Amino acid sequence: MKVKVLASGSKGNSTLIRTSKVKVLIDIGINYQTLASELEKLNLTPNDLDAILITHTHSDHIKGLQVLVKKTNLRVYALEEMLEELSKKIPLDNIFIYKNPFEIEDLKINIIRISHDVEGVGFIIEHQNHSLVYITDTGYINRRYLPLMTNKDVYIIESNHDEKMLMEGPYPYILKQRVISDKGHLSNNTVAEYLLEITGTNTKKIVLAHISEKNNTEELAISTTKNLLEEHGIHKDIVVAKQHESLEEIEV
Template identity: 45%
Template sequence: MGETPSFKVSILASGSTGNSLYIETDKKKLLVDAGLSGKKVTNLLQQIGHSPEELDGILVTHEHRDHIHGVGVLARKYHLDVFANEKTWQAMAPLIGEVKNEQKHLFEMEAIKTFGDMDIESFGVSHDAAQPQFYRFHRNGKSFVMLTDTGYCSDRVRGIIRNADAYLFESNHDIEMLRMGSYPWSTKQRILGDKGHLSNEDGALVMTDIIGNKTKKIFLGHLSKENNFKELAHMTMENTLMEHGLGVNHDFVVCDTDPELPTELFAI
């Protein structure tokens, strides 16, 4: 008999066009972000055998459209509680339409909140949003970290996210593809800056520092449609980890995500 998993997770969508993640325990089922239409999120949930009616709430990381597009629609249609910090609520409120006051909840940065049988830890990141934060989920000695929108990863954040059992981690762009690509220079500067996104190379170097003996899965997230592709992000992560003497495909595996298709529901 195998041990009962602490979490089940599916990365419903990850990329520059929309982001959403599903996580469940025995007692709670949550979304983190809903950066696609309500209809699309519903369809993605159905592909992993679930539905919005089952959800207990939505956690929001920040107010950019590719993270909140469907939040208001889903909250209204399915009477879902929505959790975000105060500055994110202020920035997000005009963008998602009316949400009843009793469905609005604060989840402030650098806090730990208990949802049923799991604890969720929030931490601030460096991104060009009002007050962006991501999450580490804890239950029964296991943990899952998601971090997909940050220009750099400070020592403080590295300490918070170190040695998780699984990660959804940013590999947004290949630096040379971005530099040579068609984006305006101002956009390139934003992406490459401290409040932009981690490149394949930078994300891989951070992972060499935070990976631990518990770590079994690393999912690469938020790949740019124009300035990256899966094979390159995957190769960069694996090669960098191997160069640092880490046990790729032995101690852990590197996994891909997709902007259109959910990952299989995996256990932690």
């Protein structure tokens, strides 16, 4: 299984998961031209995709959905609670409701309910003996999921804001309160504490995602997690997913 973050941030999110048998997108918050350009680098086209997994219906995660489905007639996997919003953009016949777990070819997928201001999910994706956790846009992670998330090969996980930068930054008070709420976004400190608990000997890569352009920096996000892990003798490869530049593909 290979994973490539195509874009990550408040302006658009999309990630490609692929094996020799299947190619799946997580979210399509980028336009069709950008997607096609990124896939071309891998000698793929949008017509090579098999399905899209929707995390939630905020525009930075689905704004490219209508055009992509119109051009490719892809299967779209989503929560039942997303149907009303998605049906404004694509035919209901294209939408498949998540089961838990479910399979797409040789991928086994478990959903993790997130805590955001709309209903949404993250994923634990397994292929053969390897596994990936993908979770962003959540105010916290329900502790009942942590055992399921422990000691995975790769984590793509939100590290949205530095708490000090957020509180001293330009956002209006009401927006600051939304970001730090249980239905907001994970801070650098919070995700570092989660990763301290769930990373293990199998973990080879951590991708910090959905970095705020106004309330965080790549250096702060990496150093917060890196320093906490290393204080406990844990050394991992940590990178940041970018808004305007795709990451190098990762072999899970």
